Amino acid sequence: MAMLEFIPQLGRRTLQSIPGLGAASRFLLTSLLSVFNRHFSFQQLFRQIYGFGVRSLILMVVAAFFTGMVLGFQGYYALVRFGATSALGTLVALSLLRELGPVLTALLFAGRAGSALTAEISSMKATEQLSAMEMMAVNPLAWVVAPRLWAGIISVPILCAIFDLVGIFGGYLISVPVLGVDGGTFWAQMQSNVTFSGDILTGLFKALCFGVVVTWIAAWKGYTARPTAEGVGNATTLSVVTASLTVLGLDFILTALLFS
Amino acid sequence: METRAIDWWVGIFVLLGIAALVVLALRVGNLSGFAYDSGYVLHADFTNVGSLKTRSPVKIGGVTVGEVTHIGMNPKTYMANVTMRIEPSIKLPIDTGASIYTQGLLGEQYIAIQPGGMPQNLKPGATITMTQGAVNIDQMIGQMVFSKAAGSSKSSGSQ
Numbered sequence: 001m002a003m004l005e006f007i008p009q010l011g012r013r014t015l016q017s018i019p020g021l022g023a024a025s026r027f028l029l030t031s032l033l034s035v036f037n038r039h040f041s042f043q044q045l046f047r048q049i050y051g052f053g054v055r056s057l058i059l060m061v062v063a064a065f066f067t068g069m070v071l072g073f074q075g076y077y078a079l080v081r082f083g084a085t086s087a088l089g090t091l092v093a094l095s096l097l098r099e100l101g102p103v104l105t106a107l108l109f110a111g112r113a114g115s116a117l118t119a120e121i122s123s124m125k126a127t128e129q130l131s132a133m134e135m136m137a138v139n140p141l142a143w144v145v146a147p148r149l150w151a152g153i154i155s156v157p158i159l160c161a162i163f164d165l166v167g168i169f170g171g172y173l174i175s176v177p178v179l180g181v182d183g184g185t186f187w188a189q190m191q192s193n194v195t196f197s198g199d200i201l202t203g204l205f206k207a208l209c210f211g212v213v214v215t216w217i218a219a220w221k222g223y224t225a226r227p228t229a230e231g232v233g234n235a236t237t238l239s240v241v242t243a244s245l246t247v248l249g250l251d252f253i254l255t256a257l258l259f260s
Numbered sequence: 261m262e263t264r265a266i267d268w269w270v271g272i273f274v275l276l277g278i279a280a281l282v283v284l285a286l287r288v289g290n291l292s293g294f295a296y297d298s299g300y301v302l303h304a305d306f307t308n309v310g311s312l313k314t315r316s317p318v319k320i321g322g323v324t325v326g327e328v329t330h331i332g333m334n335p336k337t338y339m340a341n342v343t344m345r346i347e348p349s350i351k352l353p354i355d356t357g358a359s360i361y362t363q364g365l366l367g368e369q370y371i372a373i374q375p376g377g378m379p380q381n382l383k384p385g386a387t388i389t390m391t392q393g394a395v396n397i398d399q400m401i402g403q404m405v406f407s408k409a410a411g412s413s414k415s416s417g418s419q
Contacts, residue, residue, distance in 0.1 A: 043263065050266045054273045086367070093288050158277030165280040168288060187287070192315060196289035204281070
């Protein structure tokens, strides 16, 4: 009978997770809407965009550059067998704009900024700073959470656009001067096969969705962490793991919906 | 960090994002490719357009002078009706011909225009009548194989 014990356990877990999802959704909506709250400060928002966006810039640029260069190399070796190296520009641009740009930006963002966000909020909770704010009639959702959520949502698409551009430039540097693909063909093929709304804007829309999801998960994990040193650590790990897996899963769904 | 410096950095960051989007749109997405918007429209009926697509190039002597804007079907003649936009500075005589060629063996298909010699020019919206559709490589190989087979059986029969 002990073996069958996992069935009611599964039921209990499911029932427990549904109110959790509801609470997390309410948390997201309340935080996002508290831009209209008097405790929301644009100064804080700019400070967070600086922390999340500007300071992730170097990481993104380096990662994008290498991703683009590897794409150029790999694409070349696959295409040269068929004498189709003229399609290399299209391959590099479409891979980056549609999939790699948004997904890698979101994954790096989850590691670079999401983890910091969870650690910050959960240690604020552990040291009872959030309770102290409530005591002073300051809404912690408006003062602490909302600027961070909005900063993430604003930063990720911008980082993604920069990632795409630098990645394509890296692919160009490997394809044209190093591997000897014709430069005119590289750009012309890219331009005739990439559409602005279908590929570029859709990719950035994906990045926007990922930005919401990653910062939401990070903030929620921080906000619900157990207020102990161990709880802070656990929450930070869980935040990165959950955010990364959710981004990958959501990417599949978005690709199936947007590019089918 | 000083608040003013943060504001500056965030401003630069947002500008960088916008700049990246603009460069992507112009250089990668070819949003500037609406250069033929000012061009005039010509039609041409083909028996077979092969894999020609909208935005395929229209060339004269290898130089791109326009693009395909629409491909439709003429329900009366069952011919494929191709609409294209040509640069306004290019004036074509009325006995101009159009053919669909392939770039290389497996490349993209494009419309090649052979200008004629008549003094009158095609008016915007006119239809090019002298056309040659896309060559179907499968069909060609098939014909070649069959004619070879027929030829060899004939030669073996005469011996």
